[in-house]
Amino acid sequence: MTSAHTATQARVRAHPPQAARAWIIGAFSGLAIAALMAQAAFSASDDSSSESDDAEIISSHGYSYFGELTYPEDFPHFDYVNPDAPKGGEISLAVTGSFSSMNPYSRKDRAGAYSWMAYESLLGDMPATSEGAPADVYGESYGLLAERLEYDVGKNWVIFYMRPEARFSDGTPVTAHDVVFSHNLFLEQGLQSYAEAVKRRVTGAEALDDHTVKFTFASGISRRSLVDQVGSVPVFPKAWYEETGARLDEPRMDPAPGSGPYVLQSAEPDRSITYERNPDYWGRDLPINVGRHNFDTISVIYFADDSVAFQAFTAGEYTFRAETTSKTWATGYDFPAVQEGWVKLEEIPDGSPPTPSGFVFNLGREKLQDERVREAIALGFNFEWTNESLQYGLFEQRDSFVQDTPLQAMGPPEGAELELLQGLGDLIPEEMLSEPAVSAHTSDPDRLTDRRNLRRAMSLLDEAGWPVDESGQRRNAAGEPLTIELPVSSAGSATIGAVVENFIKNLQAMGIDARMNKIDSSQYTLRSRDRDYDIIFDNYMAFLQPGTGLMQRFGSSEAEFSLFNPAGLASPMVDAIINAALETNELEAQNAALMALDRALRYERFMIPVWYNASHWVAYWDKFDHPDPMPAYALGVLDFWWVDADKAAALAESGEVR
Structure with missing residues (x-):
């Protein structure tokens, strides 16, 4: 048995924004063919690893996919904290809108801010916030409720050895039975997109004794996001749920006790x-x-x-x-x-990387399934005028889902990225192989309506079968008007309202029956969950490494119901690239796949990118x-x-x- 994994994989380290901008390289162009071969062979090696390979046990105080950890087993504290920081005092913050529940996992009503703080996981990486993991490195977790973990080199299973001193706030011990109960509770009463993804990947959860829990994983799948997935599940007291009869998916003001600070x-x-x-x-x-x-x-x-x-x-x-x-x-x-x-x-x-926010198209609307319609509508957003006239020139235009990182796709694909895309055959459009990555259009900063963009947008709408009638209204062959409704929360900032109003004006100038609908925050939450909109100002998540969460956000299998995929994006091309990223076993191949994913997401034009800070x-x-x-x-x-x-x-x- 090895005392630590000896992988030599370099860590993803922090890069200040200024350095990141300078480090946008068409990188990975000189990758060796061997890296791609390792990528292609990984799934086979997963299933056919020898008994001696699988018999090798990795024991560690933390976890990262490539094995190397920044902090050693005897680390005294994270490098960036003040270990002598005094305890005491109060901080107070503001939230706009409303709440009617203190259960952060309810499917109904709005939960109170920071209600997730009560709960901890086996590894110090809470799913609701990045603040539970080290803030100076990416992709690493360290034992919290678990003091150590063991897993076979093929990542077919993992065993967590829990800290016997861990307690819920009511004084009862946190046990392996609570861990198994919480895992199953999310599968039975949690979000459908989460449950579907986990059920396909995690085949067993077993309490070996009061403080030892084992998870087993499905064969024939990527080894990504297996150990860290089960290690990041919030742990609830089984006894409390059994005594109260409460459900995870129901709103309530009396939340289950947690073990957090x-x-x-x-x-x-x-x-x-x-x-x-x-x-x-x-x-x-x-x-x-x-x-x-x-x-x-x-x-x-x-x-x-x-x-x-x-x-x-x-x-x-x-x-x-x-x-x-x-x-x-x-x-x-x-x-x-x-x-x-x-x-x-x-x-x-x-x-x-900045949060990929912007105007998201509901791809479930038939009128928005034509890429030409989406591109035309996107041309109605004038970032340059908006930034100068409404936002004091303080923002920059976002193009990428991994903006200002080495993963951002720039010019035409080359090297390992190109070979990966070519290997996916007919799923990849020819223009994606030869043209630069799709970027946000430029506009005239001196006037709201850019005439050049307006002409291009109107031409695209004509091509898509939405000509202008005698009244200036765009209609299809059936005489139906092209209508666009964009809901906005009344609790939001006045600036967002002004941005949307001016965007709407440009759409109306194209002959689109466009309107903004300002509604109260609770109704806005309900409509966003039900995907009851044509376009909504929303966001996706940035990514610096592969994980099964990519499928929840961008994948087809959960697209119909995933709350993390407000567009309802379902693209076989994107699915194939995500799967390729999940199967990588080398950093260079991983980054090439993630760059390809950024390129593909931008090609799909399901979001109009806006600004970032x-x-x-x-x-x-x-x-x-x-x-x-x-x-x-x-x-x-x-x-x-x-x-x-x-x-x-x-x-x-x-x-x-x-």
């Missing part, structure tokens, strides 16, 4: 939530937790809309604000508390401190920031904060 103190629907740090938290001294979870109290205040929330911040009603509105960032922070130094403003570099904009009343330098992959305000007692006392004396 924070517990719910109070919650008043649509008004406020308060969490308090559990003084008896079982894991407070673990290396993975040193320097973290520093606030005694986390308060969340709800507001009807963002403008009201901002005014409350200026009055000191809450103390931390992550700004997302360019107008507010550019013009709003000139109130007295900023001028007097009581409120600090920071732009903190964000090393993660390479930094976090944060404003806070001057009583907080954070690590310097900050880690690349998380802002971590609720994770590794802390209260400076002297600053907090001075602020309290000033009377500025309520």
